[in-house]
Amino acid sequence: xxxPLEALLRDACERATKGGELLTTTLPPLLLTVPKEPEHxxxxxxxxxxxxxxxxxxxxAVAETIVRHLDDRDGILASVEIAGPGFINxxxxxxxxxxxxxxxxxxxxxxxxxxxGAGRKVQLEFVSxxxxxxxxxxxARGAVTGDALxxxxxxxxxxxxxxxxxxxxxxxxxxxxxxxxxRYAERCGRAVPFPEDGYRGDYVRExxxxxxxxxxxxxxxxxxxxxxxxxxxxxxxxxxxxxRDDMAALxxxxxxxxxxxxxxxxxxxxxxxxxxxxxxxxxxxxxxxxFRSTAFGDDKDRPLVKTGGEFTYxxxxxxxxxxxxAAGYERIIDVWGADHHGHVPRMKAAMQALGLDPAxxxxxxxxxxxxxxxxxxxxxxxxxxxxxxxxEIVDEVGxxxxxxxxxxxxxxxxLEFDLDLAKERSAENPVFYVQYAHARVASVFRAAEATxxxxxxxxxxxxxxxxEDDELALIRRVAQFPEVVEGAALELEPHRVVFFLMExxxxxxxxxxxxxxxxxxxxxxxxxxxxxxxxQKTIRAGLGILGIAAPDTM
RNA sequence: GCGCCAGUAGCUCAGGUGGACAGAGCAACGGCCUUCUAAGCCGUAGGUCAGGGGUUCGAGUCCCUUCUGGCGCGCCA
Numbered sequence: 001x002x003x004p005l006e007a008l009l010r011d012a013c014e015r016a017t018k019g020g021e022l023l024t025t026t027l028p029p030l031l032l033t034v035p036k037e038p039e040h041x042x043x044x045x046x047x048x049x050x051x052x053x054x055x056x057x058x059x060x061a062v063a064e065t066i067v068r069h070l071d072d073r074d075g076i077l078a079s080v081e082i083a084g085p086g087f088i089n090x091x092x093x094x095x096x097x098x099x100x101x102x103x104x105x106x107x108x109x110x111x112x113x114x115x116x117g118a119g120r121k122v123q124l125e126f127v128s129x130x131x132x133x134x135x136x137x138x139x140a141r142g143a144v145t146g147d148a149l150x151x152x153x154x155x156x157x158x159x160x161x162x163x164x165x166x167x168x169x170x171x172x173x174x175x176x177x178x179x180x181x182x183r184y185a186e187r188c189g190r191a192v193p194f195p196e197d198g199y200r201g202d203y204v205r206e207x208x209x210x211x212x213x214x215x216x217x218x219x220x221x222x223x224x225x226x227x228x229x230x231x232x233x234x235x236x237x238x239x240x241x242x243x244r245d246d247m248a249a250l251x252x253x254x255x256x257x258x259x260x261x262x263x264x265x266x267x268x269x270x271x272x273x274x275x276x277x278x279x280x281x282x283x284x285x286x287x288x289x290x291f292r293s294t295a296f297g298d299d300k301d302r303p304l305v306k307t308g309g310e311f312t313y314x315x316x317x318x319x320x321x322x323x324x325x326a327a328g329y330e331r332i333i334d335v336w337g338a339d340h341h342g343h344v345p346r347m348k349a350a351m352q353a354l355g356l357d358p359a360x361x362x363x364x365x366x367x368x369x370x371x372x373x374x375x376x377x378x379x380x381x382x383x384x385x386x387x388x389x390x391x392e393i394v395d396e397v398g399x400x401x402x403x404x405x406x407x408x409x410x411x412x413x414x415l416e417f418d419l420d421l422a423k424e425r426s427a428e429n430p431v432f433y434v435q436y437a438h439a440r441v442a443s444v445f446r447a448a449e450a451t452x453x454x455x456x457x458x459x460x461x462x463x464x465x466x467x468e469d470d471e472l473a474l475i476r477r478v479a480q481f482p483e484v485v486e487g488a489a490l491e492l493e494p495h496r497v498v499f500f501l502m503e504x505x506x507x508x509x510x511x512x513x514x515x516x517x518x519x520x521x522x523x524x525x526x527x528x529x530x531x532x533x534x535x536q537k538t539i540r541a542g543l544g545i546l547g548i549a550a551p552d553t554m
Numbered sequence: 555g556c557g558c559c560a561g562u563a564g565c566u567c568a569g570g571u572g573g574a575c576a577g578a579g580c581a582a583c584g585g586c587c588u589u590c591u592a593a594g595c596c597g598u599a600g601g602u603c604a605g606g607g608g609u610u611c612g613a614g615u616c617c618c619u620u621c622u623g624g625c626g627c628g629c630c631a
Contacts, residue, residue, distance in 0.1 A: 084574045172631055288629050306629040313631045341558055342626040425593055436593055447590040487570045513595040
């Protein structure tokens with residue numbers, strides 16, 4: 001929508017410069033914005049305000065010069081006005097919108113997709129929760145955000161891989177093993193002391209019972225150390241399967257699950273520490289080995305190897321990120337809980353120390369989710385083990401509403417999730433509001449079939465019959481979609497797509513209520529079908545980017 | 555103590571990289587169905603953008619500072 005106008009403006013400035021009427025030879029980036037106020041036209045430029053200083057003339061005078069050189073050969077503009085402090089306001093001619101609607105129709109299902117990613121390899125790592133228990137709402141937000149980002153980047157021409165890093169080694173798994181073993185023994189009628197900081201959730205009992213059912217009591221013969229290892233592996237595997245199921249319930253599919261244990265076993269961690277050492281950023285102190293992250297602006301040095309000789313979590317994570325670079329990803333995006341924000345500088349420091357470009361690593365931080373029900377906050381205590389699981393949410397409100405609600409906010413802002421609202425089947429519930437707009441169009445088409453008008457008739461519809469203001473405004477909204485997708489991808493902000501969809505759905509519902517689509521004038525009806533078909537397509541594409549279904553009936 | 559993030563209408567939140575008089579949606583009140591889904595639409599209201607300073611033609615947006623809230627600052631992961 002902006003491109004043709006940008007070209008016109010650029011031409012105008014060039015001519016003015018040649019004619020000696022503008023001093024500037026290098027234009028600032030042309031900024032065309034969609035004004036909030038409809039009276040300010042379809043697009044507005046602040047070019048004259050930006051240039052005023054270097055031109056040593058007041059903005060309106062500069063604007064006048066630019067406008068005088070505009071050459072609208074194709075007649076896409078209906079009006080050009082200089083307004084306010086020196087804005088140039090453009091209004092497109094109906095013919096422009098009609099042509100645009102045709103373009104959208106021709107683009108078909110690819111509408112909104114772009115190639116700005118140029119096939120660049122991008123890896124998104126998200127969730128990566130330890131397989132030591134069920135996922136909760138916080139994980140759900142990270143999961144949905146990561147997946148939506150992946151879809152967004154894929155839609156903009158990136159080559160995307162989704163990855164889940166499985167922390168299947170280290171203390172947490174050992175603790176899970178000890179906890180599960182204790183529950184197993186309990187079931188076998190044997191007393192094995194429950195570990196001090198063990199996992200007390202009921203799910204550990206269920207996992208123990210599952211292992212008992214599978215293996216019988218024979219595991220009681222293992223010595224306690226062996227048993228803990230066995231149970232850590234077995235319980236971790238069972239819980240990881242449950243996590244995969246949870247992801248599937250949210251329509252999320254990972255390309256790779258990367259095992260921390262495997263990284264360790266393959267020597268990647270040791271090799272990474274050796275590389276850091278070779279670069280001169282490792283030293284020994286207090287019996288441990290440290291990474292000198294302070295050399296890169298971190299506020300403390302970080303341990304890589306504990307006194308006991310064990311690798312730290314950090315060491316393994318550095319090795320993992322090093323492997324991502326080695327795998328050839330041009331962009332590496334991590335979705336982390338906001339409580340991990342402190343890890344960003346040290347991870348980037350480690351990459352830099354390894355001679356890797358830290359700018360290729362981007363971290364999207366996801367803030368906490370608070371649940372409300374009946375207007376009251378749902379209390380969640382991590383200690384008590386009383387948290388609402390991801391599965392419970394999905395079972396209660398459905399995958400579509402879960403995804404939509406978790407994507408409604410900027411990821412680094414805290415989010416309130418109203419469970420009652422998410423379940424409501426009314427206009428108050430934004431996900432239904434948007435899906436209903438899609439279904440309504442489908443319903444119009446069902447009614448149209450009865451009168452002999454079908455999708456083909458819509459395709460053949462004559463856009464020049466669309467002369468109402470709200471019809472042109474609807475095209476304008478649809479025309480913004482590719483730019484919204486691009487902006488969302490560029491800024492890694494899926495919530496922009498959500499807001500766009502709510503606005504588009506609103507425009508459509510208003511139009512629907514005001515305008516009879518299937519009137520007596522068949523030609524007009526066909527034109528209107530063309531319009532709403534493309535509204536529907538745009539909604540479907542937008543929902544697709546969010547991983548949400550676009551139903552034909554509600 | 556140091557660092558990061560936030561503070562916008564009664565509530566939940568937007569404010570495409572500094573632009574025009576600050577925007578939605580809830581909640582409240584009043585209207586609209588012999589016609590394609592009323593699971594919808596229309597109308598009415600609300601603000602010292604936490605406070606204070608600064609940068610500039612112009613600040614919710616950038617800088618400094620104070621206050622308030624969240625989170626980090628482990629040889630935990």
